[in-house]
Amino acid sequence: MSRWNISEIFFLGNEGRRRTITLLPGVNIITGASGTGKSTLIKAIDYCLGSSQCELPAHVRRHSFAVGVKWVSGESQMITGRVIPPVGQRTSTRMYVTSGRNLRLPNTLEKFDGLTNVQAGKAFIERAFGIGDPIDYTNDGQAQRGRATIRHATAYMFVTKDVIYNETALLHGLDQADEAKGIIDTMPYFLRVLNEKSVIDERRLRELRRQYEREERKQQKQTGTDDDFHQMATRVLRDALRCGLIEALPVANSEQDLRESLRLARRSNAGLVVNPNENELPALYTQRKELLSNIEAVRRKSRGAKTALLEMSDFEGTVHRQYEKLDIASHIRQVGHVCPVCESPSDRGRDIADTLQNTMAIIRSESTAVEGVRPRLVEHEQELQNQLTELNAQLRGVDERISTWIKQNEENMRLETLGRYRAHLLGKISILLGMRSSERQATVDLNVLRDEIEALDARVDREARQVLLDRAHRKISAYASKAIAELPTVTPCVDVEMEFYSRPPDIAVIEKGQSVVLRLSDLGSDQNYLAIHIALSFALQRYFKEAKSPVPGFLVFDQISRPYYPAHGEDETLLSSKSEDEDVLAMRKHIDYLFKETDAQQDLQVLLIEHAFFADDPRYVQATRERWNRASGDALIPLDWPERAES
Template identity: 40%
Template sequence: MNRWNVREIAFYGNGGRRRTLEFDTDKVNVITGASGTGKSAIIDAIDYCLGSSDCKLPFFVRNHAEAVAVHWTQGDSDLIVGRKIPKAGSGTNQMYVRSGRNLKLPDTSEALEGPTNRDTARALIEKTFGIQDTDNPAVAAKAEKGRATIRDIPPYLFLSGDVIISRETLLHDLNRPEKARDIKATIPYFLGAVDQASVLAARTLRQLEAALAKIEREASAQERSQSLLTQRSMALLTQAQGVGLVAELPSPDASDKLLLDQLAGIASSGVASTDTRDSEARAVMEDERRGLVSELQTLRAKRQMIKQTIREATGYETAVSGQSHKLRLVEHLKLDDGRCPVCDAQNSAGQAMAEQIRNSLSIVANEVLAVDGMRPRLDDHSGHIENLIGSKYSRLKEVEAQLAGLVRVEEESVKTGSLLQERARVVGRIDQFLETTAKDFQTASTDTTSLVSRIEHLRDRVDPQARRERLRDAENMVSAFATEMLVDLPTEVPATGSRVVFSSAPNLSLVEPSRRAVLAMAEIGSDQNYLAIHLALAFSLQKLFETIKAPVPGLLVIDQISRPYYPKGGDEKRLREMEKDDDQVAMQQIVRFLFDETARQAGLQVILIEHAYIEEDPEYVAAVKGRWTKASGVKLIPSDWPLRN
């Protein structure tokens, strides 16, 4: 046996009581019987001992059993996981984990060894099963999204009653939103498309890319803010010049630091500055503004002409490209041997014709070269004009802001009639600007060199293309396995003869054979079809896990393959109790599939929970580990167990 199977499940009660279920490894095991005997609690017990946060064991079990333990085995290796059962509410945090060789379940719950908390128990089970990297504290952190844990394997172990004939739910727990997220995030790991390191690298990569995008957005906003800072600083300096607080304006190319320093100097000097107003300042700015407007008009006209030229060149390029194909004639015509290219005779008329063809081909070749050389120069010139327009437009906005400041100063000076008062107002505006707005704009730039380097390194490690290819390969393998298995199971149209298409979304569809229509799960119809599809998928995933050595136990716990054929509830059912002969044949066909497919897959164990007792099949009868019927009175928890303390 090369995969983990369940050897025993034990329930512990008061007074040293123990109820033990024993199973054969690498085989089909059947527990059959009546409803209400606790058969379905086998799934709940295994799930609970895999570290579930919830305890879904039935009320009767909780009232009479105080602990449960599962004995796993792989060859000569053993793993015993035990856990206290709460009377009500969520699962207990106290667990017991012990691994080694030749281990046996203790007789009482008090003798369970390896007490620990639930998180540590999960990590120990993960390490035993082979879920990688559990020794790394960063990897083992519960908050890591997408990291596979022991809680992500139940969907591949259990075909529970709410799933096995469901038209909507493909895997166990996939119908629970809080579980579906983790199933979807970790399925690439279990399908062998990624390892734990690449899962975490991909998560870190997403975080770093988001951080870089945020820095770039902030840098872009800062750049826009710096442009606004320049405009406001120049406007204030223009106002200061207008009231004689500064002799001349700085250069349009002056840095923001120089502008702010000059404003700070004005603020510190206050209103006592000498009147150094230049009466020509406004006239100079008006002249510059008119010049900029004129230049912009000229540049825009040039831009329009260049666009028209590019459009015409594009049309000409299309025509010349068509003619360029004529150059290929040179490969077929012998124009240099003195013979006529039409009749292959050697005469003067033929030579003249060859010369004309050569001339024509030369013209076409020159046209192609001319077009190829002209287009890049046109594009470069167009880009140059666009850059000039942007530069001139930015300067125009600065000049207009400065003019607006001068006009405002003059208007306010007229109103107040006092230069000193106007200077005080300008100095006040500068003070307020330096104390508030300018400080908001002054943010330290962030060096992203190291961040970009880390992102590039992680992108190399994640290799999304290789991940997609490995994932696609796994999907194709599961689809092929399931298609083959579906042939061995009883189905109805449209599932009969259909091809299974599995996606790691996870999702499944069928391609029916007659019209090759792609059918979603909800469109397939018939409980018998849904039963066949779920069985084929469950066994196909287990076959893939065996092939790629995935860290998933070789276990399938199946809750009633007879659901489409028997009414719900009641006592143990016999094959002859089915109303239709076709249903009896279908039931026997499914049983054969279970035994044959389990035998084909090395290390696979099946625990079948059933109402049906198929006494017509000797192999089925031999696989029965318990018949919990109303007549026998046998149950998961014996009726004579006392209530727990």
């Protein structure tokens, strides 16, 4: 199946007048002076593809009331048209779309078929082009954002004069904040990395993840609310117990038991209300004093046990050192009744040896005693630590009760009377009973959401999508690198390779034999920017054809000669000359590449809008469809057309 091209662009005026610009397959050139309406053709095509506002100039608005474009793909044809609003009106909601074979161009508005609104008209065009991203509608019936539309496809078709030498925006529309996000988000779809089903799965996955995060935050907040409820209910019930509203605190601390006790307090008789027991506070202080005394006693014992363990360790070391010093006795156990030196009769050596043996036995017994006492002392010290922990817990409980008692008394003094305090306490109870429980608020099961997210995540297969996206980047980069090698450039964009990335859309330029990566802003020449944009545009179109993307096979370039001839007035005829300067030679290289690449891709159509006219180039002359200048009165909208009625 061939790709969609444009066969005619037409404007309708009063008295049945129609201005038709005919385009053929391959390269089509419109030349002329400034102000003759050349660039208006891009705005006309864009308007007929459902743009939100009409940007046609005032002269066109005053002399024509409708514009249309006829698209062809093999034997299939489609005519899209819009009513041109008068000067001062932003846009028109009336659109005409029809498809079929052998369609005739209308001469009047009444003969325009397929009247509809802009939204339905764009949907019709998308179905014809094959932009099959299914439309999901929200509850209010509006189309969901983020889907691929024909408006995103124009980024790959229009290379306007604002893009030709732009050092930041690679594609048409990327310099507009309200359009850039949609172009970036839908680029994987047009690169055929995503299909219609994966688009739906991806969108559903994003929605589920947002819903999961919302529900998780809500339930975490509810859990915190439950903890707050437990603490507040316990304090209120403790106050209610002291005031006699209830006879005892609930045994269990579950939410249900707490609520039941609160209801019981609210139903209690007013006569049961009594002042807090005045004897309770002194008793609590007495208990606190005893606990502090016990804690101090246990701490002293613990310090004594630790000191004993430390001294025992030191004593054991001393005993061991003494034992080593006296171990010489093991070498003199066989001493007899004679002197070991002169062999004279003597009992002194044997007495000394016996004394040493007795001393070592005593030392061994002391060491054994130490080893026997140590485990019991360690166990005793651990018991003391446990007692300290328990006593500290009891002390905290007594302190809490004292604090609550003091707080209650202060509150009684603030409310002046016990009756007002009781009313205040009952109000707290009513507020607590009015708090919703987590069981009633938890309407979404996070486990179910998590399972659905995991299933969709496995189906989306991000790793496989990334592989396909990297493959698309490599192919487009290879096409663009080959293209820029044939286009005129200047340093540092000579003998380079281009690397394309889709998110965010960017180009990296790498000089061969160098390891430095250059960005667009580093290239520093309008001639380089022009070559980059032309190479990328044709590389994308070549990839779209290979991937069977729904982007039409149509490219329009608006004045690629601007970097070479920035100050044109009337159209300039360029003839061959031996003295042609570098700018003319560079421009000819661009023209040669346009013809060569368009012939290579066959069903790719190029519309070139230019000032310059190469009279010595037969291809250029033959491809020129219109040549306008102010002297002859030739223009997009003839000067003899009558003005329309502004209604």
